Amino acid sequence: MKTVTERFLTYVKHHTTSDESSDTFPSTKRQLAFAAFLAKECEAIGLQSVSVDAYGYVTALLPGNTANAPTIGFISHMDTSPDASGENVLSNIVENYDGKAIPLNGTVLSPKEFPSLKEYIGQTLITSDGTTLLGADDKAGIAEILTAAEYLLAHPEIPHGDIRIAFTPDEEIGKGVDFFDVDKFHADFAYTLDGGRIGELEYENFNAARAIIRIKGKNVHPGSAKNVMKNAALIGTEIASLLPERETPAKTEGYEGFFHLCSFEGDVTSATLNYIIRDFNADSFAHRKELLRLIVERKNAQYNNCIELDLHDEYYNMLSQIEPHMEIVSLAKQAMLDCGITPIIQPIRGGTDGARLSFMGLPCPNLFAGGHNFHSNYEYVPVPSMEKAVSMIVRIAELAATTLDFQKNV
Structure with a gap:
C-alpha cells in the first residue's frame, strides 16, 4: 500500500x-x-x-x-x-x-x-x-x-x-x-x-457573484482635452473609490462580506475592472450587487453611457x-x-x-x-x-x- x-x-x-x-x-x-x-x-x-x-x-x-x-x-x-x-x-x-x-x-x-x-x-x-x-x-x-x-x-x-x-x-x-x-x-x-x-x-459558504466592468474612453491630445476626453482608466478609479473602503478581503473576516478587485487593466481609451462579490447573507449579497449597479448607473449618467456592467451569480x-x-x-x-x-x-x-x-x-x-x-x-x-x-x-x-x-x- x-x-x-x-x-x-x-x-x-x-x-x-x-x-x-x-x-x-x-x-x-x-x-x-x-x-x-x-x-x-x-x-x-x-x-x-x-x-x-x-x-x-x-x-x-x-x-x-x-x-x-x-x-x-x-x-x-x-x-x-x-x-x-x-x-x-x-x-x-x-x-x-x-x-x-x-x-x-x-x-x-x-x-x-x-x-x-x-x-x-x-x-x-x-x-x-x-x-x-x-x-x-x-x-x-x-x-x-x-x-x-x-x-x-x-x-x-x-x-x-x-x-x-x-x-x-x-x-x-x-x-x-x-x-x-x-x-x-x-x-x-x-x-x-x-x-x-x-x-x-x-x-x-459565501454567496458569490462576479462583476466585469468595461469602460470605453475617448482619447484626444491632452493639451486640448477639456470637456472632450474620457479617461477610461480614471473613470475606473472613480468607480473603485465609491465602494466601501473597509469591505475588502484584507479588512474582513468571519461572516463579513467584501468586494474584491481582482484585476484592473486599461488606459485612456479603454479599461476593464474584474470584481468578485462575496457575502454569507442573501439580503446583504443582493444589496452589494445593487450598490455596484447604482454606482455604474451614476457614472454612466455622468459620462454618457460609456460603461458596460456584466454582473452574474456564481454560487450560493x-x-x-x-x-x-x-x-x-x-x-x-x-x-x-x-x-x-x-x-x-x-x-x-x-x-x-x-x-x-x-x-x-x-x-x-x-x-x-x-x-x-x-x-x-x-x-x-x-x-x-x-x-x-x-x-x-x-x-x-x-x-x-x-x-x-x-x-x-x-
Whole structure:
C-alpha cells in the first residue's frame, strides 16, 4: 500500500492549473492528462466502475460490504489555482519542524507572518520550493481519498456501504460541477475534501457573484482635452473609490462580506475592472450587487453611457440545503472526535464544488484536507494532518454503516 504522503508527492508533480480565459471544459488539456493518470490509480488499487468522461470527471466505486448502509460520496478537485504557478512543482520536506522560519527559493515561510506554523512543531511539513504553489489544494484531498479507499479494500472487516469517488476539474475557476451528473453518481450524500487545517468542518459558504466592468474612453491630445476626453482608466478609479473602503478581503473576516478587485487593466481609451462579490447573507449579497449597479448607473449618467456592467451569480450559500440533513454534519463531527481530531466548525470564506452540488440535490459539506496558505507560494501541508484525514474518511464510512439512528435519518 502507498502512504498518503507518497501519493501526494506524486500528484503535485502533475501540472493541472485551470485557465479562467479558456472556453473549453475542462479549461486545460493538462487536467485531462491527470484525470487519465488518476483513473489508472483507481484501477490499480482495485476500485470498480472506473471512468473518465468527456468532461474530465473521474469516477469510481468502492463496493459496500454491509446491507442497508447509505452510499457516501467523497470528492476532490484536480486543478490548482491560477493565482500562482503550478508548473514544475518541487516539493520540500521539512522533518521535525523546529518552529523557525523555513527558507525557500527567493522567499521565507515564517511563523511571524504565518503563526499557524507554530501549531505543527515537531511534525513533518511539506512545502514547495517557494517558486510555485504546492497543490495541497486539492491534491491532498485526492491522496487522502484514494489512500482511505485502498485501506478499506485491504481491511474487509471494516463495515461500510457503497462509496462513490469523484475527482473534478476546474473547481478553482468556479466551473467544477458544470457538467457533473448527480443522478449517475448515485450517492445519498457526499463530502468534499477541500478544506484547510485539520479539523475544519464546513457547511456554510459565501454567496458569490462576479462583476466585469468595461469602460470605453475617448482619447484626444491632452493639451486640448477639456470637456472632450474620457479617461477610461480614471473613470475606473472613480468607480473603485465609491465602494466601501473597509469591505475588502484584507479588512474582513468571519461572516463579513467584501468586494474584491481582482484585476484592473486599461488606459485612456479603454479599461476593464474584474470584481468578485462575496457575502454569507442573501439580503446583504443582493444589496452589494445593487450598490455596484447604482454606482455604474451614476457614472454612466455622468459620462454618457460609456460603461458596460456584466454582473452574474456564481454560487450560493449551501447552508439552506444542508440544514435539512444535519445528520451528515453530525456524522463527520463524530468521526473526527473518534479519530482524536477537534472539529472546527466555521463558514468557508470561499466556495467549493460541494456548495453547488448541494443545490443540485447532493448534500455535500466540506471537510479538511490539511493544507494552509492555499493559492500561494507559501502553501504547506503537515503530513500528520493528511494521515488524520485518511482515518476520518474510514471512520465516516464505518459509522454510517453501523449507526442505526443515522441510517434511519438518511
